[in-house]
Amino acid sequence: MTEQASLLAASRWLLESPGSGWTRIEYGEYEYERAPSGRSDFSPTGVIERYAVWRKPGSAETITRAFRDALSTSTGVQIRVLCAFSPNRKSELEFALYRRSDDHRTMVEYRLEPGVLLWRRTLDGSQWERLDLAGDRDAALMLPLMRNFLGPTIREVCARRSGRADVIVPELNDPWAPTVFTPTVTPRSARLISDEALSIALAERTWSCEAYQFLGGPYDSNSTFWICEDSQRLIRYIFEAQSGERWSAELVRLDSSQT
Numbered sequence: 001m002t003e004q005a006s007l008l009a010a011s012r013w014l015l016e017s018p019g020s021g022w023t024r025i026e027y028g029e030y031e032y033e034r035a036p037s038g039r040s041d042f043s044p045t046g047v048i049e050r051y052a053v054w055r056k057p058g059s060a061e062t063i064t065r066a067f068r069d070a071l072s073t074s075t076g077v078q079i080r081v082l083c084a085f086s087p088n089r090k091s092e093l094e095f096a097l098y099r100r101s102d103d104h105r106t107m108v109e110y111r112l113e114p115g116v117l118l119w120r121r122t123l124d125g126s127q128w129e130r131l132d133l134a135g136d137r138d139a140a141l142m143l144p145l146m147r148n149f150l151g152p153t154i155r156e157v158c159a160r161r162s163g164r165a166d167v168i169v170p171e172l173n174d175p176w177a178p179t180v181f182t183p184t185v186t187p188r189s190a191r192l193i194s195d196e197a198l199s200i201a202l203a204e205r206t207w208s209c210e211a212y213q214f215l216g217g218p219y220d221s222n223s224t225f226w227i228c229e230d231s232q233r234l235i236r237y238i239f240e241a242q243s244g245e246r247w248s249a250e251l252v253r254l255d256s257s258q259t
Contacts, residue, residue: 026053029253037244076100108181140166151234157190188216
């Protein structure tokens with residue numbers, strides 16, 4: 001399958017209704033740019049993320065689909081994420097990775113309940129594995145890789161005691177490794193950098209944003225996340241790698257029935 005055909009297939013999957021009675025309440029796109037070490041000018045990378053959120057009228061249950069397409073880059077992969085969240089704090093998630101060089105896929109399922117995460121690799125018939133987590137007050141938070149989940153996660157970590165929480169993130173250091181999407185639990189901290197709101201014009205809107213630090217995993221104090229005060233959406237972030245290379249991601253499109 002060509003890169004363009006793979007992108008079209010992912011877009012169709014993203015926008016397909018989960019079933020009867022579901023309504024799409026939000027669609028968004030992020031684009032990535034990169035600046036080499038020592039340079040201030042960013043240039044497009046070819047990496048994009050798109051997401052769609054679905055809800056049943058009168059229900060708090062939601063389904064979110066998202067994908068990150070990097071097939072045109074040296075990484076040569078596409079990641080798809082499906083998350084079903086219910087008001088009883090039970091969640092089901094599916095992570096799939098597609099490689100440009102062949103038709104091989106990696107798929108991993110998560111089932112998250114208070115105090116426990118069950119997970120398995122679905123294409124090789126693996127058995128469910130169990131990961132025990134902390135209890136209610138200190139419950140670990142799920143961060144399903146994509147930018148649309150970052151804003152609410154950072155705000156939730158910041159609201160916890162001392163601004164700290166354990167965060168579950170599928171492993172993605174090497175998309176070619178057999179351990180890809182294995183759940184990892186790492187301590188993260190978040191703090192508001194300034195009480196002064198910043199207006200950012202993106203996606204044909206002007207957003208009133210607060211700047212946050214989100215420390216742990218790949219992020220250190222050189223990374224900044226701008227989050228909408230009202231909606232908790234991530235609007236922009238800049239991440240600086242240890243090499244000095246900088247990456248940015250920005251919300252470039254939003255269609256939403258919500259504010």
